[in-house]
Amino acid sequence: MGRPFVFINSAMSADGKISTRERKQVRISGDIDFDRMDALRAGSDAIMVGIGTVLADDPSLTVKSEKRRAERKQAGLEENPIRIVIDSKARISPDADIFKKGKGRRIVIVSESAPSSKVRELGDIATVIVAGRDKVDLVASMSKIRDIGVRRLMVEGGATLNWGMVSSGLVDEIYTFVGNLLMGGITSPTLIDGEGFTEEETIKLDLMEAEKIEEGVLLKWKLLP
Numbered sequence: 001m002g003r004p005f006v007f008i009n010s011a012m013s014a015d016g017k018i019s020t021r022e023r024k025q026v027r028i029s030g031d032i033d034f035d036r037m038d039a040l041r042a043g044s045d046a047i048m049v050g051i052g053t054v055l056a057d058d059p060s061l062t063v064k065s066e067k068r069r070a071e072r073k074q075a076g077l078e079e080n081p082i083r084i085v086i087d088s089k090a091r092i093s094p095d096a097d098i099f100k101k102g103k104g105r106r107i108v109i110v111s112e113s114a115p116s117s118k119v120r121e122l123g124d125i126a127t128v129i130v131a132g133r134d135k136v137d138l139v140a141s142m143s144k145i146r147d148i149g150v151r152r153l154m155v156e157g158g159a160t161l162n163w164g165m166v167s168s169g170l171v172d173e174i175y176t177f178v179g180n181l182l183m184g185g186i187t188s189p190t191l192i193d194g195e196g197f198t199e200e201e202t203i204k205l206d207l208m209e210a211e212k213i214e215e216g217v218l219l220k221w222k223l224l225p
Contacts, residue, residue: 003142004153007173008162009040012191013183018159021185025057028179030214035065040175042068044154046082046107046145050161051091054098061156062102080104082150086161088135090114090122099125109141138168163194166203166223173222174205180215 011028012018019025041047042063053059061083063069069079080102085092088111092098099106106126110119112133122128131140145153155165165171176191197203209220 002146003139003170004045004146004150006142006153006155006165006171007040007175008155008157008165008171008191009037009175010157010162010191011177011179013179013181015182015184016190017183017185017188018157018191019056019189020183021188023056023189026181026183028181029177029216032213033177033216033218036213036218038064038068040154041081042072043152044081045150045152046084047154047156048084048086048161049156050158050164051085051087051089052160053156053158054085054087054092054096056158058097059156060097060101062104078104081154082107082145084109084145084153086136086138086141086164088113088132090118092122094121094125107145109136109144111135111137138164138170142170159189159191159193162192166192167194167197171223173208173220176219176221177213178217178219 010018011033013028042065047061049059049061062080073079082105083098084107085098086109090108090110092108107129108122108126109129109131112130119128129141129144131137131144155161204224205221206224207219208222211218
């Protein structure tokens with residue numbers, strides 16, 4: 001079963017938090033890192049987030065640079081990559097920014113347990129893919145999106161989706177910008193939450209690159225088999 005090349009890109013505090021205990025997004029990196037993230041988006045076939053990120057932050061997931069959007073169009077692509085939301089129960093609002101801002105294709109992946117009325121409503125504004133019975137089957141989802149042409153997938157979280165992707169063996173690389181602030185909080189989301197691994201299950205990483213950017217450090221990791 002084939003799948004795209006998958007990488008997670010995220011910014012986190014020095015203590016590994018990606019948002020506050022109130023689950024509010026905090027600006028961790030500066031303009032240089034934002035531009036790096038925008039270039040990653042422009043170079044991807046699709047960008048994926050979980051419903052928790054949509055409900056908390058309402059991102060548009062668009063390419064911000066006009067030059068990069070123009071370059072994508074010149075290459076025969078939509079100006080924005082496909083935007084994908086993992087949403088088992090179809091909780092996303094039709095008024096979410098992902099549907100209202102920027103041109104391009106949107107996909108919502110739901111499970112069989114999603115209310116049929118919500119699925120029909122979403123079908124008017126996005127492509128709806130059903131994968132999994134009670135919750136989205138991520139392995140099946142990756143196969144389905146590869147079948148529609150996604151070869152390079154950027155995952156922008158959050159912590160629950162990151163856990164699901166990593167624990168299912170679906171991630172190739174992780175890029176983390178570590179910023180110069182502390183958030184703390186036992187309930188604050190980290191880069192990867194979920195159930196966690198035992199000592200025997202932990203996943204090893206190969207550090208490909210470490211670069212100081214502004215007041216933080218960008219770490220690029222490859223997941224080892």
